[in-house]
Amino acid sequence: xxxxxxxxxxxxxxLGVSTAYELARAGMKxxxxxxxxxxxxxxxxxxxxxxxxxxxTEANTLLAMDSVKRLEGLEEELGYHTxxxxxxYLILAHTPEEEQQFAKNVEMxxxxxxxxxxxxxxxxxxxxxxxxxxxxxxxxxxxKDGHINPFLLTQGYxxxxxxxxxxxxxxxxxxxxxxxxxxxxxMTESGNTYQTPLLFNCAGGFxxxxxxxxxxxxxxxxxxxxxxxxxxxxxxxxxxxxxxxVGLYARQEMSGGVVMGMGDPNEPVGTFxxxxxxxxxxxxxxxxxxxxxxxxxxxxxxxxxxxEMTADAQPILGPVEEVDNFYQASGFSGHGLMLAPAVSQxxxxxxxxxxxxxxxxxxNVKRLYNLKDVVKEKSVV
Amino acid sequence: MKIICRCQDVTEDEIIAAxxxxxxxxxxxxxxxxxxxxxxxxxxxxxxxAQIISRELKTPPAEIYPPTFRPPNRxxxxxxxxxxxxxxxAENGEKK
Numbered sequence: 209x210x211x212x213x214x215x216x217x218x219x220x221x222x223l224g225v226s227t228a229y230e231l232a233r234a235g236m237k238x239x240x241x242x243x244x245x246x247x248x249x250x251x252x253x254x255x256x257x258x259x260x261x262x263x264x265t266e267a268n269t270l271l272a273m274d275s276v277k278r279l280e281g282l283e284e285e286l287g288y289h290t291x292x293x294x295x296x297y298l299i300l301a302h303t304p305e306e307e308q309q310f311a312k313n314v315e316m317x318x319x320x321x322x323x324x325x326x327x328x329x330x331x332x333x334x335x336x337x338x339x340x341x342x343x344x345x346x347x348x349x350x351x352k353d354g355h356i357n358p359f360l361l362t363q364g365y366x367x368x369x370x371x372x373x374x375x376x377x378x379x380x381x382x383x384x385x386x387x388x389x390x391x392x393x394x395m396t397e398s399g400n401t402y403q404t405p406l407l408f409n410c411a412g413g414f415x416x417x418x419x420x421x422x423x424x425x426x427x428x429x430x431x432x433x434x435x436x437x438x439x440x441x442x443x444x445x446x447x448x449x450x451x452x453x454v455g456l457y458a459r460q461e462m463s464g465g466v467v468m469g470m471g472d473p474n475e476p477v478g479t480f481x482x483x484x485x486x487x488x489x490x491x492x493x494x495x496x497x498x499x500x501x502x503x504x505x506x507x508x509x510x511x512x513x514x515x516e517m518t519a520d521a522q523p524i525l526g527p528v529e530e531v532d533n534f535y536q537a538s539g540f541s542g543h544g545l546m547l548a549p550a551v552s553q554x555x556x557x558x559x560x561x562x563x564x565x566x567x568x569x570x571x572n573v574k575r576l577y578n579l580k581d582v583v584k585e586k587s588v589v
Numbered sequence: 590m591k592i593i594c595r596c597q598d599v600t601e602d603e604i605i606a607a608x609x610x611x612x613x614x615x616x617x618x619x620x621x622x623x624x625x626x627x628x629x630x631x632x633x634x635x636x637x638x639a640q641i642i643s644r645e646l647k648t649p650p651a652e653i654y655p656p657t658f659r660p661p662n663r664x665x666x667x668x669x670x671x672x673x674x675x676x677x678x679a680e681n682g683e684k685k
Contacts, residue, residue, distance in 0.1 A: 246617050253620060359620040367610060378611075439628060439664055463597070463623060483660050492670035503671065509630060509655075588667035 212403040212485055213375075214238040216384050216394055217561075218418055220245075221252035222358065223537045225365040227408055230556035231373035239374045240402065242394070243334040244381035248362040251412045253315040253514025254481070256435060256457055256469050258448040260297040260353040261547035264313050264586040267570050268522055268543075269320055274550035276352060282549065282565060288364030291358050291462045295446030297353035298327075298336050299587070300498075301346045302453045309586060310348050317350075324350040336445045338501050343454075355448055355459050358545050366542035374567070382411075385421040406559065408535045413479055413514035415524075415538035424528050427576045428516045429477045433469055434487035436510035442465025444502070451589055456494045457589050466505060468495060471515075472587045481512040496554050515542040518576055521585035525551060525571040526558060535559065536573055541588060594634040595641070596627020610644045615639055615656035619668060628664060631656065 214236055217224045220243025227243045243249070259279065261272040283290055301307045310326065317324050327349045329341035337351060366376055381397040385407070394402040407427065411418045419426030440463055448459040458468035470491055488510060496503050518524060518539035528534055535558075537551055557563040575582060591601040598622050615631075618624055624638055625631025631638075635656060643650045654681040655666050 246612075246614060248620070249616075363610060363621060376611075378613075418639075462625075465626075488661070488670060489674055492667045493674070495669060496667050503668040504666055506666045507661060507670075508628060508664050509626075509659045510661070511659050 211400060214295075214404065215240070215241040215406040216392065216402050216404040217241045217408040217410055218394070219243065219250075219412060219531050220247045220376060220378065221250050221410065221412055222362050222365070222545050223410035223412070223540070223552065224246065224408070225369055225401050226548045226552035227363055227410060227537060227555055228374045228376070229365045229369040229372070230552040231560060232374050234370055234556045234560035236560055237373060239369075239542070240400060240404075241369075241374065241376045242380045242382055242396070242402065243376065243378050247366055247376070247377050248359055251513045252358050252362055254435065254511060255358055255542070255545050256448070256467055257355045257358050257545065258297065258353070258457065258459060259356060260350065260448065261297055262297055262313065262317060262324055262348055262350050262353065262587065263574045264309070265522060265583060266316065266320065267567050268585055269317055269322065271547050271550050273320065273322060274553075275547055278549035278553065279356065279506060286368045287362040288360065289366050290360040292354070292356045293446070293462065294354035295448070295459075296335070296349060296351040297369040298332060298447045298449050298513070299330070300449065300451040300454075301348070301349045302344055302451065304345070306453060307346050310346065313587065314348055322350065323352055324348060334449060336449050338444060338499050339449070340498055340500055343498060352377060353448065356545070357462070361545070382418065382421075387422060390533070392534075406533050406535070408537060408555070410537045412538060412544065413516045414534070415516065419536075422531050422534060424530050424534065425577070426524060426526065426536060426538060426573060428518055430516050431475045431477060431529075432481055432512050433471065433475075433515045434483060434491075434510065434512040434541065435463070435467065435469030436488070436491060436507050437465040437467045438505040441466070441505065441506050444570065449498075451498065452587065454494050454498060455574065455589060456491075456498065458495065465508070469589070472493060479514060483510045483512055500552055516542045516544075518583070519579055520576070521584040521588050523547060523551065523571055524573045524576070525555070525568045528573055541585070577583065591649040593637050594624035594627065594631075596621045596629050599634070601641060604641050605645060606645070608642060613642065613646060614654040615642070616654070618642070625656070630659070
C-alpha cells in the first residue's frame with residue numbers, strides 16, 4: 209500500500225475528520241486520517257454534545273459564533289442527519305459574583321453581535337420547567353445555542369471527506385514520528401510508515417505525547433470527566449442547562465434520555481476513563497438540588513471521557529515555531545465538538561489558501577509558554 | 590422489517606446501513622444507530638448485532654471486537670441513590 213500523502217492528520221475525532229474534510233474541500237488531494245481505535249472513540253464520542261456561544265473570552269466567543277453559523281447549513285452540505293438542534297443554552301447564576309461576571313460576559317457577547325439576554329428566575333423556569341428557581345438569582349439565555357449528536361456529526365464529516373477522496377485508516381496507532389528535511393515519517397504500532405510534508409496533531413487528550421514525538425511541547429493535560437444518561441422520557445425541555453458553581457450540565461437528547469455531567473476539581477491528571485461510584489452519588493445530589501421534582505428519573509448508563517485542558521482553557525491552534533508544517537488543533541478543554549466546525553475551516557484556509565487568521569494567531573501554542581499574560585476562560589464546567 | 594434492538598426500535602436494515610458506513614464493532618453500531626442504548630443496555634441485542642456483523646463482513650464471531658459494558662447494571666433512580674446516601678450518613682452518625 210502507498211503510504212505517502214499530501215497531509216496526514218493524527219486523530220479520528222471531530223477535529224481530525226472535520227479538518228480532513230475542510231482540507232479536501234479547499235482542494236487538497238490525498239489526505240489521510242490516522243485513528244488508533246474507531247471514529248469518535250476518544251473525547252468526541254464521550255462528550256455532552258452541546259454547542260454554545262456564551263463564553264467569557266472574545267476568542268472563544270468569536271470561534272463559537274463562527275461554528276454555529278457553519279453548523280446551521282452543515283446537515284445539508286454533508287448530506288447527513290446529525291440531530292442538530294438549536295434548543296438554546298441557559299446558564300444559571302446562583303451567586304452575586306456569578307451575576308456580576310455574567311453581566312460582563314453578556315455585554316462582551318452582545319458587542320460581538322450575539323443574541324443573548326439576562327433573564328430572571330420566573331422566565332428561566334418557563335424555558336426549563338422543573339428547575340428549582342429558589343436556587344438561582346439570574347440566568348443568561350441564548351436561543352441560538354443548542355446540541356448535536358457527536359457520533360453522527362463525526363460520521364457525517366467522515367463520509368463527506370471520503371467522498372472527496374480522504375482516506376481514514378482506523379485501528380492505526382501512531383507510536384513515533386521523525387522529520388527528515390521536509391518529510392515527516394509517521395510510524396504506527398503495526399510497523400507501517402506514513403510519509404507526508406504536512407502533519408496535523410488532532411490527538412485530543414494525547415496531543416502532548418504526539419508533540420513530544422517531535423520534541424515540541426504541547427501543554428495539554430487530560431482530565432477525566434464523568435457523565436451519565438437516564439432512560440428516555442417525554443420531552444422535558446429543549447436547551448442545555450449549565451451551572452458553573454453547582455458544577456453541572458444537563459440536556460435532553462433527541463431520543464429522550466437526559467445526559468448530564470459534571471466537573472470534579474479533585475480529578476488528577478491522567479488518561480483513565482473508567483466510571484466511579486463517587487460520580488453517581490455526587491451527580492445525584494447536584495441534579496436533585498436543581499431538579500428536585502425529577503428524582504424518579506432512572507440512570508441507565510454512565511461513562512467518562514477526557515477534557516484536554518490548557519492553562520487558559522482555550523484551544524491550541526496553528527503552527528509551531530520549532531517544526532515547520534506541524535499544525536495543532538488540540539487543547540479544546542472540553543469544547544472541541546462545538547468549536548471544530550469553525551476551527552477546521554480556519555486551519556484549512558491557513559494551510560491551503562495561506563490566509564491569516566487573527567483568532568488563530570491569538571491561540572498559538574506560544575502564548576502558553578509564558579503564563580504571565582494568559583487570560584483564563586471562566587465559563588467552563 | 591426485523592427489529593433487532595427492541596428497547597430503541599432498531600431494525601436489521603439500519604444496522605446493515607451502519608456496517609456499510611464502515612462500522613465493524615458492536616460499539617460503533619450502538620453509537621450510530623442506538624442499538625443497545627436503551628433500558629436493557631444491549632443485553633438482548635448485543636449477540637444479534639454481533640451475528641449481523643459476522644455475516645455481513647464474513648468475520649468469525651470470535652474476532653469481533655468485544656463491546657464495552659457500562660454501569661449501572663440495572664436502571665437506578667436518583668431517589669434511590671439519595672436514599673442510600675442518607676442511610677450511609679445515618680450509619681456514620683451512629684458510629685461516631
